[in-house]
Amino acid sequence: MTPFQYSRAISIDDAIRLHGTVGAKCLAGGTNLVDLMREAIERPTSLVDVTGLSATIQESAGGGLIIGAAVRNSAVAEDPVVRMRYPALARAILAGASAQIRNMATVGGNILQRTRCMYFYDQDGSRCNKRTPGQGCDALEGFNRMHAILGSSPSCVATHPSDMCVALAMLDAIVHVKGIRGERTIPLTELHFLPGNNPEVETQLAYDELIVAIELPALSFAQQSTYVKVRDRASYAFALVSVAAAADVQDDKFKDVRLALGGVAHKPWRAFKAESLLRGETATVELIRAAAEAELADAKPLRDNAFKIELAKRTIASVLSQLLNSKQ
Numbered sequence: 648m649t650p651f652q653y654s655r656a657i658s659i660d661d662a663i664r665l666h667g668t669v670g671a672k673c674l675a676g677g678t679n680l681v682d683l684m685r686e687a688i689e690r691p692t693s694l695v696d697v698t699g700l701s702a703t704i705q706e707s708a709g710g711g712l713i714i715g716a717a718v719r720n721s722a723v724a725e726d727p728v729v730r731m732r733y734p735a736l737a738r739a740i741l742a743g744a745s746a747q748i749r750n751m752a753t754v755g756g757n758i759l760q761r762t763r764c765m766y767f768y769d770q771d772g773s774r775c776n777k778r779t780p781g782q783g784c785d786a787l788e789g790f791n792r793m794h795a796i797l798g799s800s801p802s803c804v805a806t807h808p809s810d811m812c813v814a815l816a817m818l819d820a821i822v823h824v825k826g827i828r829g830e831r832t833i834p835l836t837e838l839h840f841l842p843g844n845n846p847e848v849e850t851q852l853a854y855d856e857l858i859v860a861i862e863l864p865a866l867s868f869a870q871q872s873t874y875v876k877v878r879d880r881a882s883y884a885f886a887l888v889s890v891a892a893a894a895d896v897q898d899d900k901f902k903d904v905r906l907a908l909g910g911v912a913h914k915p916w917r918a919f920k921a922e923s924l925l926r927g928e929t930a931t932v933e934l935i936r937a938a939a940e941a942e943l944a945d946a947k948p949l950r951d952n953a954f955k956i957e958l959a960k961r962t963i964a965s966v967l968s969q970l971l972n973s974k975q
């Protein structure tokens with residue numbers, strides 16, 4: 648491991664000051680960053696411990712919730728208000744990792760965790776444009792069962808691994824960030840980039856910006872939301888495909904609906920096309936299938952993952968049916 652300095656921030660401004668230097672990185676739960684440092688994929692020269700900052704869950708001015716970046720994943724999933732008003736978020740977190748990891752992992756770290764593409768981790772044996780820009784991508788022609796089917800590029804077919812982020816994308820979460828030049832907010836759906844020609848640039852955060860909190864807007868029908876993760880093992884496995892959804896069903900119609908997919912793209916994938924076909928329409932099996940078909944119409948499978956296209960369509964149908972049945 649490359650030698651590094653360690654400091655513990657005592658306030659957000661202190662963290663910004665310490666973090667705004669070349670080679671510095673935030674250290675939260677460390678469950679992803681420390682692994683990457685051990686593999687010499689990440690080589691920060693300075694770590695700024697942010698676990699003492701912004702660890703509360705509070706009501707926002709608009710009636711939603713503000714969740715501090717340092718709140719542990721398990722604390723979010725166990726929070727009674729989150730469970731009642733945003734059940735998809737609690738379910739998504741509980742579908743991820745293990746209890747021990749969720750107890751360590753934080754909201755900020757979960758959002759900024761890096762891909763689990765095995766070629767990204769295989770420093771000595773594989774080419775990876777995300778790890779070494781311009782090197783090439785061995786996943787393209789390699790073992791790519793877990794990889795992306797939507798929004799990928801010839802440079803990178805990695806997926807974003809977070810379950811929590813899929814629920815946040817569906818819930819229109821807003822990321823509050825702060826850096827040397829001040830504060831700003833970014834919709835979670837716009838925080839992460841698709842890979843394009845520069846897969847090493849993963850988010851629109853500037854080098855000095857920290858995530859301070861996540862805001863969940865008030866959304867009455869988020870109470871009718873859920874998250875389903877399809878994976879190879881019942882626990883401790885990343886998603887092949889996952890779906891987060893919320894539906895406001897009245898008189899058998901989708902008055903409103905939110906839908907996002909995980910395990911399919913370089914970022915949490917908000918299913919805007921499917922939503923627009925469903926919104927205002929009578930909820931039938933045929934309509935749901937057509938919406939799922941439309942969302943997956945541009946999918947580009949690799950050698951080993953064509954199955955994800957049908958799996959995603961069926962998981963969308965299953966999740967929306969669950970929400971419809973729970974209304975009856």
Ligand SMILES: Cc1cc2nc3c(=O)[nH]c(=O)nc-3n(C[C@H](O)[C@H](O)[C@H](O)COP(=O)(O)OP(=O)(O)OC[C@H]3O[C@@H](n4cnc5c(N)ncnc54)[C@H](O)[C@@H]3O)c2cc1C
Pocket residue numbers: 672673674675676677678679680681697716717742743744745748751752753754755756757758759760761808809810811856857858859883884885886
């Ligand atoms: C065995 C294993 C299985 C797993 N399975 C799953 C799974 O099924 N589903 C899933 O979703 N996840 C899974 N994970 C990933 C896990 O959820 C992440 O490792 C965790 O959420 C990262 O959070 P952390 O606080 O430990 O982040 P860290 O490792 O501390 O940091 C991760 C990144 O975020 C940055 N960062 C942290 N906080 C901030 C902040 N406030 N502002 C700016 N940057 C910040 C760090 O600099 C670093 O780049 C698994 C991990 C392991 C090890």
